[in-house]
Amino acid sequence: MSRTRHKLSASKAKNAEVGTLYDGGGLQLEKTSRSSGKWIYRYSRLSRRRDMGLGPYPSISLADARVARDHWESVKNNGCDPIDVREEELAQQKIEQNAYDPIFEDAVLSCLKHNAAKLKKGGVAGKWRSPLDTHVIPKLGKRRVSSLKTHDIKRVLEPIWKNHKPTADKVVQRTKMVLNYCLDQDAKVDPLIVNKAVGRLPIVNHKTENIESTPWQDVPALYRRLNKFTSSNLALRLVILTVQRADSVCGARFDEIEGDVWTVPAERMKSNESQAEDFRVPLSAEAMLVVEECRKRRKNGFLFPGHRSKPIHGNSLLKALNELEEPGRPHGFRSSFKDWQRETHPGLESISETCLAHKVGNKTERSYQRSDLLEPRRSLKAKWAEFILGS
Numbered sequence: 001m002s003r004t005r006h007k008l009s010a011s012k013a014k015n016a017e018v019g020t021l022y023d024g025g026g027l028q029l030e031k032t033s034r035s036s037g038k039w040i041y042r043y044s045r046l047s048r049r050r051d052m053g054l055g056p057y058p059s060i061s062l063a064d065a066r067v068a069r070d071h072w073e074s075v076k077n078n079g080c081d082p083i084d085v086r087e088e089e090l091a092q093q094k095i096e097q098n099a100y101d102p103i104f105e106d107a108v109l110s111c112l113k114h115n116a117a118k119l120k121k122g123g124v125a126g127k128w129r130s131p132l133d134t135h136v137i138p139k140l141g142k143r144r145v146s147s148l149k150t151h152d153i154k155r156v157l158e159p160i161w162k163n164h165k166p167t168a169d170k171v172v173q174r175t176k177m178v179l180n181y182c183l184d185q186d187a188k189v190d191p192l193i194v195n196k197a198v199g200r201l202p203i204v205n206h207k208t209e210n211i212e213s214t215p216w217q218d219v220p221a222l223y224r225r226l227n228k229f230t231s232s233n234l235a236l237r238l239v240i241l242t243v244q245r246a247d248s249v250c251g252a253r254f255d256e257i258e259g260d261v262w263t264v265p266a267e268r269m270k271s272n273e274s275q276a277e278d279f280r281v282p283l284s285a286e287a288m289l290v291v292e293e294c295r296k297r298r299k300n301g302f303l304f305p306g307h308r309s310k311p312i313h314g315n316s317l318l319k320a321l322n323e324l325e326e327p328g329r330p331h332g333f334r335s336s337f338k339d340w341q342r343e344t345h346p347g348l349e350s351i352s353e354t355c356l357a358h359k360v361g362n363k364t365e366r367s368y369q370r371s372d373l374l375e376p377r378r379s380l381k382a383k384w385a386e387f388i389l390g391s
Helices: 010-015 062-077 082-097 104-114 130-140 150-160 165-184 192-199 216-225 231-242 246-250 285-296 314-323 332-344 349-355 363-368 374-389
Strands: 019-024 027-033 036-045 048-057 261-264 279-282
Touching: 019 062, 027 048, 027 062, 036 062, 048 062, 048 082, 062 082, 104 130, 104 165, 130 150, 130 165, 150 165, 150 192, 165 192, 216 231, 216 332, 216 374, 231 246, 231 285, 231 314, 231 332, 231 374, 246 314, 279 374, 285 374, 332 349, 332 374, 349 374
Parallel strands: none
Antiparallel strands: 019 027, 027 036, 036 048, 261 279
């Protein structure tokens, strides 16, 4: 015969004095004062009596206490100890509460630090964060990564999806990178929400626009127009003659030049930190004249000094070209050189690619290629300088 249940009523529990009240089925109320107390579920497990707290009275009502008692009684009837089960559940809750779940803004910083070795100059020079700082963090920066949903990512992408597709693609790539990093840290995130968001946006046929370059036939005339020996004009001349990137040239130092060889340090080469290497650049006779002109104007260790003991910025080169109403961009001179080589010196693809500091061949082929082709590059660069000077 089952024990009588529901002996208590709400009014009886409220009006009772200090003591223990029994509702039946193991549920009891221990009143510590006329207005407060605690609920207990008393049961036996392996011939051992155990008291399980169900919460304070009156915060937990009689009805709620009965529901809790019924739940834990069911657990006991299934062969488990209610107290042990609850302790396991609380431990799991604590683990989940302490789980990695940063706000998106902090996750970006952690992801950047973690992947710095794979990114150009640690992700700083290439402004890896810029698309996220501009488009994602203002909207989602304070959200926990576990709370992010597909519609959140879609909301970020919609304003830039059609008219700024390259930027949107960067946002997509970097957001996935951040969420995948969080997933690796056991955060409860789903990186696939980014792909789902993209799938809900219209297909955009975006045509990639190449950096505008000066036709190689027009380079000599432009070179002659750079006749004001300012830092910007001299830097542009060296960019044209060496076909190195603007960042590499703008930061050039006198102590990097030995004889007629300029060694660009790894940190100014376009590569991730783990793969970057110093790069030797042969200087033609005309390039050496540019260096000597810079020596005459020397203010510090930089060939092209700017403000506050720093080198000039790449924007200075853009400004100089704009003043000459030249549509070609500094980076475009590399394309000019490449077109000149193809049309006037065919068959020197590997040499011209190495001049541009591009990797030639696959990984296996490069493992057997130990020479940086300095002398063949010197010869090709000399011919390029002769063409520019009209010799």
